[in-house]
Amino acid sequence: MRIVLVGPPGAGKGTQAAFLAKNLGIPHISTGDLFRANISQGTDLGKQAKSYMDAGNLVPDEVTIGMAKDRMAQPDAEGGFLLDGFPRNVVQAEALDEALKADGLKLDAVLDLEVPEDEVVKRIAGRRICRTDSAHVFHVTYNAPKTEGVCDICGGELYQRGDDTEDTVRKRLEVYHSETEPIIDFYRAQGLVVTISALGKVDEVTERAMHALKAEKTA
Structure with a gap:
């Protein structure tokens, strides 16, 4: 299957993308991975992207599109792929x-992870990261540490990242609504959008998504 995964910040796209790609036997292609791979490999597109990023500017659409095309052309993506973070407009x-279309192909589905805005704010603004090891992540509501402000694993200080504050999250949501959300209507006009609730446990959402995708494939 060839799938695009969309949803607001905090919807759990990265987590779901990894599980879905594994279950479907297709590569998970994320914008972040595209940038990192091209920059580390020193490709022409990577050099262009780095120059914009170093200057504090957004990477132009044509550079991101070029990276995505190159990645989708690789052998492991011949049988399908799951795009996460691309397209973003x-x-x-x-x-x-x-x-x-140039390759005689088309998307099979656009999976829209739906989460209420207040839940997005709650999920992101409640995150706390360990200063000693950033892999240790807690949440004030869903995964609270035994002692407030202290990492259960190593005893390091827990803190809230600057881009996890409520004001920043709401600004990120505004950008999502204005730039990315319109692609849902774009794909809905093609009959490709499958919307599911992204509330609940990770495995519940994955099961919900797999069921919806299988139903779409057999429709």
């Missing part, structure tokens, strides 16, 4: 359609 969605 209608321009990129149109470019993806054109690239697939």
